[in-house]
Amino acid sequence: MTKIMLYSAFAAYAASVLCYLLNVGLKRRSLQTVALLLVLIGFVIQTTQLGLRWNAAGFLPVTNLFATQFFFSWALAATYLYFELRYRIHASGLFVMFMNLLLLGSALPRDPQLPPLIPSLDTPLFTLHIIFSFVGYALFAMAFSLGVLYLFQRHIGAHQLPELSQLRKLNEEAIFLGFALFTLCMIAGSLWAYIAWGTYFSWNIKSVWSTLVWIFYAGMCHAKFIRRWQGSGYAWLSIAGFGVVLFTYLGIGLLLESNHPLE
């Protein structure tokens, strides 16, 4: 059942990417509508699966690499839907959904079995920490996509993409929302660390890099007020910031030993 739902969501997202790709060449509004519909179908399947897994486990199952990739993908789809339904970003969806496809695709070969819960993770603070963290990451991924599209639009140009000012505005919104949610993730994580391990900050590499992510995006929230960092500069910062996020999420979990291992 898990695998069927997983592959169904993947197929829906893959078909939506195909529709967005065809739309680049054919420029048909109906293709955009179908693509959006497919993203919605994939998201509903993923949400149902997440709900079933949560119910079966009795806790938010985001404790191993498969589960974090799955949850990250769900959060990215939710983020995209927010921007699409609110701002009609249309063709920008190609890049975002392609990223989502890669994310979910890399989760497919992994074991979806629910792992037993480590006792210290059995707290609502962990659930909040995880939700805010991955929705924050998804918004940073969205900002990364919008940054790339901004640079593409500025240097090459495409009719189907939103205007530069719109892309800039959306990028700033994604960064701001991501920073706000990631801040809440840090607060929940610090409170949890204090009651579980007796310190609200650890010198473990994961905690250090999470703090760096926070400082980096706090800096970005200030940089948007400085003229030379607006536009292209902000787009490049969004790209660099997502590099820091990826290293914090995957690089540390997979390559280095930390207190947030990914298996």
Next chain:
Amino acid sequence: MATDKTFAQSLWSWCCSLKLTIVLASLATLLTMGGSLVMHFNPRVFSGMDMQVLNDWWQLRGADNLRLSWWLPAAGISSVLLALNTLCCLIDWLGKVKTRWRKSGEYCIHCGFILIVTAFCWGGFGGWRLPEQVLQVGQTLPLPELPGHYLRLDHFQPVIGDSGRPLDMLSDLSLLRGDLVLKQEQVKTNTPLIYGGLVVVPVSFGQRADGFRFATANGIIDLRQGAQLALADNGLDLQVLNFWPDAARSGAGQVVYRGDQLNNPAFEFVLSRAGQPLWRGWYLLREGLPQELRRHGVILRPTDPLGRYYSVLTANYDPGAYLALVGSVFIGVGVWLALFSFYYKRARGDRPDVA
């Protein structure tokens, strides 16, 4: 005079400037990025950082390894300067709060950040840590940095799942000042004992052999240190003076303590009649019952070791912990206010100010 004022104003503007914020945040970020990798690949120097507060670690390890640790004070100074820059911005905003009240959310976050940096420095210099302290039931642990304060383990119960997996460890702890109980708490996973800046969390638990079960002529008995066995038939008393889980007999015939792991258990007994000691000596279970005991008709056949759980606890004292909590409340409130304000401004079509 006019020049002085202009200079003061310029200095203040510089202290509040966004560009200074970006420079300091970038500096702190880049130093910590590089430093974190140095930290990860040099565990010999850095692995104990969480076992001590920052100042203690620096004096013990950091200062002696400046080639690897120089980035830490540099990043620390950058962060403190960033907090000071944030404080200047906050003071500047407070002066203009009537016209810029819609930025309350953002400045709550600024205030929270300043409080957390202050709390972190306070904890790093004024706190202490006692990592992984072993405590048996009934035992007390003095807190050296809080004279007259003790932790006492009143009861311990591990929670083991059906599969044998440990699920939790329940330690009934009392915090004492002299004989006065300041606080009692059942400490378990995610439920620490918190008192002032002191926090006590469970780390792990274990079992230590503290005696043996024996079959005797009169049935089964458990012998631990201090136990007394009345041998009813001949008016003899057998008292346990000591139990060592692992002991050995030296060349001179003396019994020596080897460790807490159950390996070669030994009892030190006193055999007496009407309060008069007849014999005192060691019984190493692997050697068999001593001749003297057998001669007096003592029958002891060891069956099982007796164990007693112990709890491993970490006690940390951080005087800045409450300040950090207040800071996080400010940040949390600020985030929600900033979110509402952001959408409000977006709805009005406001664009960010350009510096």
